[in-house]
Amino acid sequence: MADEVIYKTDLKQVDWQQMKSTLASDAFNNGRNASQLQKLFENSYAAVIAYVGDRIIGTARALSDGVCNAYIVDVWTLSQYRKQGIASAMMKLLLAKLEGQHVYLFTNDSVEFYQKLGFEVQPTGLGMVVGQWLQNKNLN
Numbered sequence: 001m002a003d004e005v006i007y008k009t010d011l012k013q014v015d016w017q018q019m020k021s022t023l024a025s026d027a028f029n030n031g032r033n034a035s036q037l038q039k040l041f042e043n044s045y046a047a048v049i050a051y052v053g054d055r056i057i058g059t060a061r062a063l064s065d066g067v068c069n070a071y072i073v074d075v076w077t078l079s080q081y082r083k084q085g086i087a088s089a090m091m092k093l094l095l096a097k098l099e100g101q102h103v104y105l106f107t108n109d110s111v112e113f114y115q116k117l118g119f120e121v122q123p124t125g126l127g128m129v130v131g132q133w134l135q136n137k138n139l140n
């Protein structure tokens, strides 16, 4: 029988150290430490964390102004749980909180995954890192 997956949209009792080590072991850590993960999730407009038991096996979160523009980041399913609909379920929970908004995101290689959810490729996005990635003397 497949493991039961629970989706939580609050951030109560999240084990940020576990999230960090699980993301790192699955090559999706992006250099962020546990306290940075806590801060960036807490500062997000909406977030979903998927669990099997106490184990974090998926994340997704949205940045938003709450009115017209949102940006989705950190969509991830632990490798061994992929292709079971988990990221789709997380995305649907996030999108339900973004009604009326234009939702943008960036992906290197998961275009089809997002297209299945209704996203369309839009004209070129532009981006830059201000200074050095994760370095902010006002926060460290």
Ligand SMILES: CC(C)(COP(=O)(O)OP(=O)(O)OC[C@H]1O[C@@H](n2cnc3c(N)ncnc32)[C@H](O)[C@@H]1OP(=O)(O)O)[C@@H](O)C(=O)NCCC(=O)NCCS
Pocket: 028, 074, 075, 076, 077, 078, 081, 082, 083, 084, 085, 086, 087, 088, 089, 106, 107, 108, 109, 110, 111, 112, 113, 116
């Ligand atoms: C992309 C990712 C989040 C998808 O997670 P998942 O839980 O496996 O996704 P789902 O099971 O909900 O997939 C839904 C559908 O999209 C398809 N799909 C999933 N990942 C895909 C990919 N990378 N490319 C194309 N199709 C993909 C699935 O086959 C499935 O199709 P189906 O409904 O016809 O069966 C997961 O592969 C992942 O964590 N990748 C590494 C992190 C990453 O790249 N995240 C995206 C950052 S923008």
